[in-house]
Amino acid sequence: MSGPLAVIGVGQSVQAKRREVTIGALVREAVDEALADAELGFGDIDAVVLSKTPDLFDGVMNPELYLADAMGAVGLPVTRVFTGGSVGGHAAIFGAHLVAAGLARRVLVVAYSKESEGNFTWALSRGLPFSSHLGAGAGGHFAPVIREYIRRSGAPEHIGWKVAVNHRHNAARNPYAHIRRADLTVEEVRQSPMLWDPVRYLESCPSSDGSCAIVVTGAELARRAPRPPAWIHGMAWRTETGHFAGRDEVNPQAGRDCAADAYRQAGIADPAREIDVAELYIPYSWYEPMWLENTGLAAEHDGWRLVDADRTAFGGDLPVNPSGGVLSGNPTGATGLLRFAEAALQVRGLAGEHQVPGARRAVGHAMGGASQFHALWVVGSEVPG
Amino acid sequence: MTLPEPVETTSSPLYMNYTYVAGTGRSVFLRGLNERRLLARHCPGCSLVYAPAPEFCSRCLRPVGPPFELPGTGEVSTFCVVNFPFPGQVYEPPYVVAHIMLDGAHNRLMHLVREVAPEEVTIGLRVEPVWVDDDELDTSTTSIRYFRPIGRPTRDVAAVPYAQTPIGPADA
Amino acid sequence: MSLSAPYTIEFPFRRTVGPKIGTFLAGLREARLFGVRTARGVLCPPLEFDPVDGAATGELVELEPVGTVTTWTWVPARPGDPVAHDFAWALIAIDGTVGALFHCVDVGGDQDQIKTGLRVRAKWRPDRSGDLRDLWCFEAEAP
Ligand SMILES: [Zn+2]
Numbered sequence: 001m002s003g004p005l006a007v008i009g010v011g012q013s014v015q016a017k018r019r020e021v022t023i024g025a026l027v028r029e030a031v032d033e034a035l036a037d038a039e040l041g042f043g044d045i046d047a048v049v050l051s052k053t054p055d056l057f058d059g060v061m062n063p064e065l066y067l068a069d070a071m072g073a074v075g076l077p078v079t080r081v082f083t084g085g086s087v088g089g090h091a092a093i094f095g096a097h098l099v100a101a102g103l104a105r106r107v108l109v110v111a112y113s114k115e116s117e118g119n120f121t122w123a124l125s126r127g128l129p130f131s132s133h134l135g136a137g138a139g140g141h142f143a144p145v146i147r148e149y150i151r152r153s154g155a156p157e158h159i160g161w162k163v164a165v166n167h168r169h170n171a172a173r174n175p176y177a178h179i180r181r182a183d184l185t186v187e188e189v190r191q192s193p194m195l196w197d198p199v200r201y202l203e204s205c206p207s208s209d210g211s212c213a214i215v216v217t218g219a220e221l222a223r224r225a226p227r228p229p230a231w232i233h234g235m236a237w238r239t240e241t242g243h244f245a246g247r248d249e250v251n252p253q254a255g256r257d258c259a260a261d262a263y264r265q266a267g268i269a270d271p272a273r274e275i276d277v278a279e280l281y282i283p284y285s286w287y288e289p290m291w292l293e294n295t296g297l298a299a300e301h302d303g304w305r306l307v308d309a310d311r312t313a314f315g316g317d318l319p320v321n322p323s324g325g326v327l328s329g330n331p332t333g334a335t336g337l338l339r340f341a342e343a344a345l346q347v348r349g350l351a352g353e354h355q356v357p358g359a360r361r362a363v364g365h366a367m368g369g370a371s372q373f374h375a376l377w378v379v380g381s382e383v384p385g
Numbered sequence: 386m387t388l389p390e391p392v393e394t395t396s397s398p399l400y401m402n403y404t405y406v407a408g409t410g411r412s413v414f415l416r417g418l419n420e421r422r423l424l425a426r427h428c429p430g431c432s433l434v435y436a437p438a439p440e441f442c443s444r445c446l447r448p449v450g451p452p453f454e455l456p457g458t459g460e461v462s463t464f465c466v467v468n469f470p471f472p473g474q475v476y477e478p479p480y481v482v483a484h485i486m487l488d489g490a491h492n493r494l495m496h497l498v499r500e501v502a503p504e505e506v507t508i509g510l511r512v513e514p515v516w517v518d519d520d521e522l523d524t525s526t527t528s529i530r531y532f533r534p535i536g537r538p539t540r541d542v543a544a545v546p547y548a549q550t551p552i553g554p555a556d557a
Numbered sequence: 558m559s560l561s562a563p564y565t566i567e568f569p570f571r572r573t574v575g576p577k578i579g580t581f582l583a584g585l586r587e588a589r590l591f592g593v594r595t596a597r598g599v600l601c602p603p604l605e606f607d608p609v610d611g612a613a614t615g616e617l618v619e620l621e622p623v624g625t626v627t628t629w630t631w632v633p634a635r636p637g638d639p640v641a642h643d644f645a646w647a648l649i650a651i652d653g654t655v656g657a658l659f660h661c662v663d664v665g666g667d668q669d670q671i672k673t674g675l676r677v678r679a680k681w682r683p684d685r686s687g688d689l690r691d692l693w694c695f696e697a698e699a700p
Contacts, residue, residue, distance in 0.1 A: 019394070022575035024605050028613070042611055059399050059570035069606035117397075118570050119472065126473070129405045129562035130415050130525045133475040134482050134495055136467045143465030144484055151463075151508050197466035197479075197503070244443035245433035245491035386619055389587050391579025392687040397572040405564035412560040524560055 009038030088337025089366030089375030171324025336366030410440030
């Protein structure tokens, strides 16, 4: 180990339907911003890690070759990481591992999706031979899991509406977010079309184009960075398979193990008290209480009570997704890295209008597949001790 | 020099022919469906029963045992109602897609629940398969047209267990 | 034995090409050839980023559609190829550029006529749509 690791640069593109830019130019927006934040050029980077979701979302195979020029990867080792929607989180951790292993001094981690070039729901809903064609997009997969959570926890239905409102209000403070709705009301969410009962339209994430990039380095170079580093206090990833007898997808074991490992590394015994802000991978509003419980930020069945008591809203004691989260912008390949990057911005004090005052320790979290891939890091404003 | 007005987008179609291989484990289950039989297999490692069964238990990574037939009845573990149209959709919305735990099994089969209004479907609803006619039988889950309710839920839905067996090799 | 079945994946992606490649393609429609400036010379075909150093490329410049074959491979004609008889796939260094353009060189089906250093000129299709196929092929320049 090389000692403490840190994020010294963060960049992102505006998330929207970005028909006017190429994939390369979209990626470059985030790369330029991350390098400018760290006051570095391509010559200062020793390795590049790329995060992207399934190739059928945009039809680009071998994106790490296709984007080598846009990422400034010429002459450098480049690796594509791929774990479904959590991929950005895994890529950040993989990049940090390259530094920890002494294989690179500064790693550029890049993530993108350009879903407007294909059709996301369709790509996820293709029938396979030998089966009834029951696929209905990502929501068709997650809605039954949500129903199971609601039954177990006894949560009232307004919790899902409230999360949807909180996140869109947060996004109104984030100039990069896709869906920015300072005026959104619980009533409007409640009246929005029911897509996959119990999930309504406004409780669902959009399909976005967007990119994100970060620069990860070791302690020595982090101390010389022009802006405050986000120190990595703990990071972990875990995996479980999608279909095994006895699987609990509401509160997956892999997610619990992942969070527990990261907190152990960070020396955190009581995450709910010791974490100031959490940026969680919440593609459907009900995943806020579910992931609060899964990541140990709330007791089992109690996640919804934090929402109900406004504790996870922007002014609460455990703000969740100050960026607006996945509900306010979902370029899937970048979605995980955006969560990790937001946690870093918060502890660096550089989150702008969506800065949580005094945030010293933050969680960034990502989930992929059918809740099979989990990645989480704890970042802090202080060097880990 | 005047530049021409740029082309904005180009078509970039993808067309790939594959051979889809169901796998030896899943093929046992699919061949059973062709005979209106729901076949399960037992894992010698964790003692859990798979229907449908893979070739190996995903928890223990051990080959599962020989197939045996389940009665076919089961219970809705959870479900959603698909309420909107999308490209390539086969069924007319609204329709219920349920995770069905067959009696005697420990994993879940995804299928339609019909012959009941979507708003009357509940977690814990007892269901049975409705099979297609002989000439439509196939090595496919389409051999089951859908599941339908058999009476009212026999259990209090709030009592349906969810705290399931922990992950990891049971015989490590 | 496992069951198996044919499985086809088909998606109609539409790719944004951006201002540099978009202008190049639009130029082809007008039977004009464009390159793009970089610090080390003009690239044809144009790219958004210089593949050597990743820098954003500069302004577009119009080129004479004439160049030199730098290397080639002789191939038998197949259905869908640009010309009906055997021809060469070649890298063609367009005059005034660095690097090369990959395209078909038609020498009338006579392999003895293709060689590195051959001077070639673009032949345009009569019906053009803003696509690389608007450039039908390259033919040897009259000596
Ligand atoms: Zn087992």
